[in-house]
Amino acid sequence: MKFNKNLQNIKTYEAGKPIELVVREFGIEPKDIVKLASNENPCGCSPKVIDAVGAILPKMALYPDDSMIKLKNGLSARYGVQNKNVIIGSGSDQVIEFLIHAKAHNGSKILMNSITFAMYEIYAKHVGAEVIRTASQEHDLDEFYELYKKEKPEIIFICTPNNPTGDALDAAKIYDFLSKIDGDTLVVIDGAYMEYAIAKESKKEIVPKELIEKFDNVIYLGTFSKAYGLGGMRVGYGLAESKIVEELYKLRPPFNITTLSLEAASEALNDEEFVKKSITLNFEQMKRYEEFAKEQKIDIINSYTNFVTLCLNSEQDSTKISNQLLQKGMIVRNLSSYNMNAIRVTVGTHEQNSRFFELIAQYL
Numbered sequence: 001m002k003f004n005k006n007l008q009n010i011k012t013y014e015a016g017k018p019i020e021l022v023v024r025e026f027g028i029e030p031k032d033i034v035k036l037a038s039n040e041n042p043c044g045c046s047p048k049v050i051d052a053v054g055a056i057l058p059k060m061a062l063y064p065d066d067s068m069i070k071l072k073n074g075l076s077a078r079y080g081v082q083n084k085n086v087i088i089g090s091g092s093d094q095v096i097e098f099l100i101h102a103k104a105h106n107g108s109k110i111l112m113n114s115i116t117f118a119m120y121e122i123y124a125k126h127v128g129a130e131v132i133r134t135a136s137q138e139h140d141l142d143e144f145y146e147l148y149k150k151e152k153p154e155i156i157f158i159c160t161p162n163n164p165t166g167d168a169l170d171a172a173k174i175y176d177f178l179s180k181i182d183g184d185t186l187v188v189i190d191g192a193y194m195e196y197a198i199a200k201e202s203k204k205e206i207v208p209k210e211l212i213e214k215f216d217n218v219i220y221l222g223t224f225s226k227a228y229g230l231g232g233m234r235v236g237y238g239l240a241e242s243k244i245v246e247e248l249y250k251l252r253p254p255f256n257i258t259t260l261s262l263e264a265a266s267e268a269l270n271d272e273e274f275v276k277k278s279i280t281l282n283f284e285q286m287k288r289y290e291e292f293a294k295e296q297k298i299d300i301i302n303s304y305t306n307f308v309t310l311c312l313n314s315e316q317d318s319t320k321i322s323n324q325l326l327q328k329g330m331i332v333r334n335l336s337s338y339n340m341n342a343i344r345v346t347v348g349t350h351e352q353n354s355r356f357f358e359l360i361a362q363y364l
Ligand SMILES: *Cc1c(COP(=O)(O)O)cnc(C)c1O
Pocket: 090, 091, 092, 093, 094, 117, 159, 162, 163, 190, 192, 222, 223, 224, 225, 226, 231, 234, 235, 236
């Protein structure tokens, strides 16, 4: 059977291995498995979310509120924007899908960093767009600008802080870059880890309200999957000028967010204390990774997120080491598919991190 030829050279996205798979493949007890591979919040989610979701369970037979009014009101209040500036997706992943389908087509060019979130490329390929990448490992906006002038891309992705490297750009540099981009190029600022970056250094803070007031060709993306601890609920959002949001809405399937997810995300916004506590724990624990890297003489990228990227030296092989860890029930992310001899580790609880240090020290 022939399929859309755009799909021919797409490599299916490989998500972090779920705990269930490690149980089956290696016969390890679930309690002995530690998953530090998908940047989930090791504190779980706010107990208020659990109560709210429990209370709404009896409504499961009804379709969700497709206007998503409660969550939109929550996000609008949180960011000081209007509901018409908000689109909600099944994860911000889905918003990325919408915006690529809305703006790009066969032959379009999409500009992104050499190493960045893998889904940008996959969705780009759906529509037959060509991916243009910078050469430098960290976002270099001068290089972005040179490529923008040369290639005239339809869309530019800026992931700050970047996944899987954890580095972040100064907001001032991004604003300066945006002021040089023409209004017909859509610029995506993916802030999946922004809550962490702001806590670490205020000059990294992108304020979506300012952004969309100043630029009508920019969309800001946020998610409930990381700092809010709701990866399993699949809720993300895009904030942009209403004209952009209206176009994205044309691609949205009805009821794309479940009743439970809408409730969970709305309630999560009411417990900023939980998010604060998670972030404090994150950076306390991250210090241990920095010390560990120093002791082991391996490089660690200065991270503005809830994960660290350990760059191994040439005698160490990230594929081999991550497999050895997996066999002991420790799931981390091997970055060999990004052409990096590195592993990305989500900062876990004190106990999880101790286990990681103890295990990996045997293989380095
Ligand atoms: C996790 C992540 C997302 C989206 O996650 P969702 O769970 O789909 O909301 C988007 N961008 C980056 C860079 C991420 O790391």
